[in-house]
Amino acid sequence: MREPLIQLRRVRSLYAYWREGQLFFYNYSKRVTVSGRPLTCEVLDFFSEWRTSQEAQTHFADYTPRSLVSALSQLVKQGLLLVKDSPEAAQDDRVAKEWSGWLPEGSFHFSTKDALYAHENSSLARFKAALPKTPSPSVWWVILRTRWC
Secondary structure: OOOOOOEEEEOOOEEEEEEOOEEEEEEOOOOEEEEEOHHHHHHHHHOOOOEEHHHHHHHOOOOOHHHHHHHHHHHHHOOOEEEOOOHHHHHHHHHHHHOOOOOOOOHHHHHHOOOOOOOOOOOHHHHHHHOOOOOOOOHHHHHHHHHHO
C-alpha cells in the first residue's frame, strides 16, 4: 500500500529581512525568528500553495531527495512550512482570514502582545540608570524646535 502524500504550504504570517548580512524569517503569529539562506526564499515561494515533497523534488531536481526532505523537515519543525489539516495550518488560515484587512501592518499586534513590562518592584535607581547621561535641553530649545520643525 502506498503512503499518503503529505501536502505542505508556507506560513502566511511571515516576514523576511536582512540584518548584518544574515537573512532572517520572522513568523509573527508565533513570534519565532529563524535564520536561513537565500535559497530558503525560493523554497518558501514554491510552497506558497499546497504542494507535496514529491513535487518539490521534481522542481528542485538539482538537489538530492535526501537533502530536500531534510530541508523541508527543518522548515516544518521551525514553523515556516505547515502540514495540511494540522492545527497550525488551521490557525494560520484564521489569522490570514481575520486579519487580512490589517496585514502586514497588523503584524505589530502579534509582535507586541504579551510583552514584558517593568515589574512593579523595579527600583527607581535602575530606571534612572537607563536615562541618558547628558543634561536635558533647555525649555526654550524644546519650544523653538517644536514650533519651527
